Amino acid sequence: xxxxxxxxxxxxxxxxxxxxxxxxxxxxxxxxxxxxxxxxxxxxxxxxxxxxxxxxxxxxxxxxxxxxxxxxxxxxxxxxxxxxxxxxxxxxxxxxxxxxxxxxxxxxxxxxxxxxxxxxxxxxxxxxxxxxxxxxxxxxxxxxxxxxxxxxxxxxxxxxxxxxxxxxxxxxxxxxxxxxxxxxxxxxxxxxxxxxxxxxxxxxxxxxxxxxxxxxxxxxxxxxxxxxxxxxxxxxxxxxxxxxxxxxxxxxxxxxxxxxxxxxxxxxxxxxxxxxxxxxxxxxxxxxxxxxxxxxxxxxxxxxxxxxxxxxxxxxxxxxxxxxxxxxx
Amino acid sequence: xxxxxxxxxxxxxxxxxxxxxxxxxxxxxxxxxxxxxxxxxxxxxxxxxxxxxxxxxxxxxxxxxxxxxxxxxxxxxxxxxxxxxxxxxxxxxxxxxxxxxxxxxxxxxxxxxxxxxxxxxxxxxxxxxxxxxxxxxxxxxxxxxxxxxxxxxxxxxxxxxxxxxxxxxxxxxxxxxxxxxxxxxxxxxxxxxxxxxxxxxxxxxxxxxxxxxxxxxxxxxxxxxxxxxxxxxxxxxxxxxxxxxxxxxxxxxxxxxxxxxxxxxxxxxxxxxxxxxxxxxxxxxxxxxxxxxxxxxxxxxxxxxxxxxxxxxxxxxxxxxxxxxxxxx
Numbered sequence: 001x002x003x004x005x006x007x008x009x010x011x012x013x014x015x016x017x018x019x020x021x022x023x024x025x026x027x028x029x030x031x032x033x034x035x036x037x038x039x040x041x042x043x044x045x046x047x048x049x050x051x052x053x054x055x056x057x058x059x060x061x062x063x064x065x066x067x068x069x070x071x072x073x074x075x076x077x078x079x080x081x082x083x084x085x086x087x088x089x090x091x092x093x094x095x096x097x098x099x100x101x102x103x104x105x106x107x108x109x110x111x112x113x114x115x116x117x118x119x120x121x122x123x124x125x126x127x128x129x130x131x132x133x134x135x136x137x138x139x140x141x142x143x144x145x146x147x148x149x150x151x152x153x154x155x156x157x158x159x160x161x162x163x164x165x166x167x168x169x170x171x172x173x174x175x176x177x178x179x180x181x182x183x184x185x186x187x188x189x190x191x192x193x194x195x196x197x198x199x200x201x202x203x204x205x206x207x208x209x210x211x212x213x214x215x216x217x218x219x220x221x222x223x224x225x226x227x228x229x230x231x232x233x234x235x236x237x238x239x240x241x242x243x244x245x246x247x248x249x250x251x252x253x254x255x256x257x258x259x260x261x262x263x264x265x266x267x268x269x270x271x272x273x274x275x276x277x278x279x280x281x282x283x284x285x286x287x288x289x290x291x292x293x294x295x296x297x298x299x300x301x302x303x304x305x306x307x308x309x310x311x312x313x314x315x316x317x318x319x320x321x322x323x324x325x326x327x328x329x
Numbered sequence: 330x331x332x333x334x335x336x337x338x339x340x341x342x343x344x345x346x347x348x349x350x351x352x353x354x355x356x357x358x359x360x361x362x363x364x365x366x367x368x369x370x371x372x373x374x375x376x377x378x379x380x381x382x383x384x385x386x387x388x389x390x391x392x393x394x395x396x397x398x399x400x401x402x403x404x405x406x407x408x409x410x411x412x413x414x415x416x417x418x419x420x421x422x423x424x425x426x427x428x429x430x431x432x433x434x435x436x437x438x439x440x441x442x443x444x445x446x447x448x449x450x451x452x453x454x455x456x457x458x459x460x461x462x463x464x465x466x467x468x469x470x471x472x473x474x475x476x477x478x479x480x481x482x483x484x485x486x487x488x489x490x491x492x493x494x495x496x497x498x499x500x501x502x503x504x505x506x507x508x509x510x511x512x513x514x515x516x517x518x519x520x521x522x523x524x525x526x527x528x529x530x531x532x533x534x535x536x537x538x539x540x541x542x543x544x545x546x547x548x549x550x551x552x553x554x555x556x557x558x559x560x561x562x563x564x565x566x567x568x569x570x571x572x573x574x575x576x577x578x579x580x581x582x583x584x585x586x587x588x589x590x591x592x593x594x595x596x597x598x599x600x601x602x603x604x605x606x607x608x609x610x611x612x613x614x615x616x617x618x619x620x621x622x623x624x625x626x627x628x629x630x631x632x633x634x635x636x637x638x639x640x641x642x643x644x645x646x647x648x649x650x651x652x653x654x655x656x657x658x
């Protein structure tokens with residue numbers, strides 16, 4: 001493949017990445033060794049780091065804009081689920097040898113778009129030429145009112161379980177990328193692929209959950225596994241009513257064609273929706289706040305004393321899942 | 330090569346990495362999605378991230394303890410040079426497929442040693458199996474009295490230029506690792522190799538420079554290049570007196586055998602010493618603080634109006650360097 005100019009590290013940083021740091025004085029135009037960041041009074045720092053690797057978390061020929069945005073968004077999703085407001089991020093970019101300046105420019109454009117969308121700024125990082133496949137680590141920094149942040153623990157028996165958005169699109173989208181979903185309309189395929197490539201971190205809702213939700217996390221390992229994590233940390237059991245799990249029209253159409261894919265929906269992961277627990281008495285407040293945040297939420301089940309996650313179908317019959325690891329109800 | 334057991338990601342985190350986060354409550358035993366960190370009042374956050382890749386920044390058969398410590402130390406070195414006290418770090422580890430549990434355990438032991446030595450704690454991270462060579466990104470978080478942090482800019486014409494420790498050992502150590510240094514005694518080789526593999530971030534001195542030094546950075550690109558960065562940011566020129574540049578006995582012995590290696594010493598990098606500028610009037614205070622911090626410092630030259638870095642030999646004659654890029658005096 002014909003490849004264009006490849007500038008050196010300093011030049012790439014100055015040309016493509018320094019503009020992303022322009023309006024944070026403490027980032028010092030990425031020309032110093034560290035960033036200096038001031039936290040608003042009464043806030044604590046919330047930190048998350050996650051890496052995505054070529055061939056593992058994204059496909060080699062995915063558009064660079066989307067790779068960049070995914071690397072950032074999977075981290076913003078974690079901050080959002082803790083109730084934090086994302087503010088800054090750092091990037092370790094290990095570009096592939098044949099990533100030319102045009103590729104890097106497109107990657108940086110992706111970041112610029114998401115900076116505007118989520119009001120976050122690049123404050124530091126490092127770029128190298130990878131000796132193998134490309135890899136991108138993002139460290140996201142947010143703030144939350146001190147001691148108010150949400151955790152996996154903290155849920156109570158009797159709490160309702162909620163999710164934002166729709167479940168399963170990411171995992172079905174990966175199948176669609178691999179060409180193993182058949183019978184869907186092109187725009188349904190496109191919807192699922194887009195949801196896999198570009199998750200939507202629920203940053204608008206997260207901080208609205210403070211003082212209302214008792215526990216929260218984002219769904220990256222799969223609904224059942226992540227609910228398992230919440231249950232384990234909170235010392236509780238969960239029951240999900242399968243019929244209540246919110247699905248996109250594309251996911252619904254997929255399940256009509258292949259009902260066995262319900263397991264992929266429930267356990268596949270890559271949802272990047274917020275899963276949270278809240279007392280029944282908070283239902284009205286939650287409804288109001290979700291509307292304020294323009295983020296759909298759905299109650300899908302409840303927590304009880306005990307251990308493990310149980311999924312029941314419309315008839316109340318437990319569903320046996322072969323994957324998920326948390327079905328010991 | 331025979332390889333041992335390889336546990337899954339969750340098990341590795343629980344067994345090898347969670348103990349490193351045990352005494353930071355906000356790290357939540359690495360069992361939540363984010364870390365929650367409180368900054369002391371009046372302090373700002375100082376952040377740095379840097380990655381090291383197998384075959385680029387370290388050699389494939391380097392001991393895992395030393396790889397881990399180097400990944401951490403190159404970041405601590407930056408914080409130290411800004412006058413910050415390092416407090417926490419996050420780790421993105423992309424282990425190689427054949428890194429077994431024993432390898433990971435040794436890697437974690439290296440981190441534990443340095444946590445004790447530098448009083449920092451792991452608060453989060455991510456481990457994946459790399460599709461290619463291994464790679465480790467560290468994000469280091471420190472604190473400094475708000476607005477007091479040191480930058481590359483800020484130096485004044487007339488300031489003296491100082492360095493900590495000795496210069497050139499890291500770059501000569503890399504040559505020694507490659508077997509291209511001959512004629513040295515085994516313990517001299519060992520000294521240089523050790524300095525390449527395990528830099529010593531000057532964390533004890535850094536915060537002692539606050540209120541005394543006008544500008545500072547750590548030497549990673551090479552003395553001449555990094556002094557060039559300081560000059561460019563401060564809008565000044567520098568003259569280094571070559572005879573004053575502090576050398577270890579092993580580096581001295583190397584130069585006796587091969588005087589041309591002076592260029593490697595001055596431009597080779599991997600020193601991880603602090604380079605700083607301070608007014609002549611601060612000399613006595615600096616001497617006192619360096620003694621307090623048990624860190625040797627040496628005045629190697631001075632700053633004037635102008636542009637570029639000039640190195641002069643014992644006779645006052647400018648040395649022409651083929652590398653360094655900053656010799657346009």
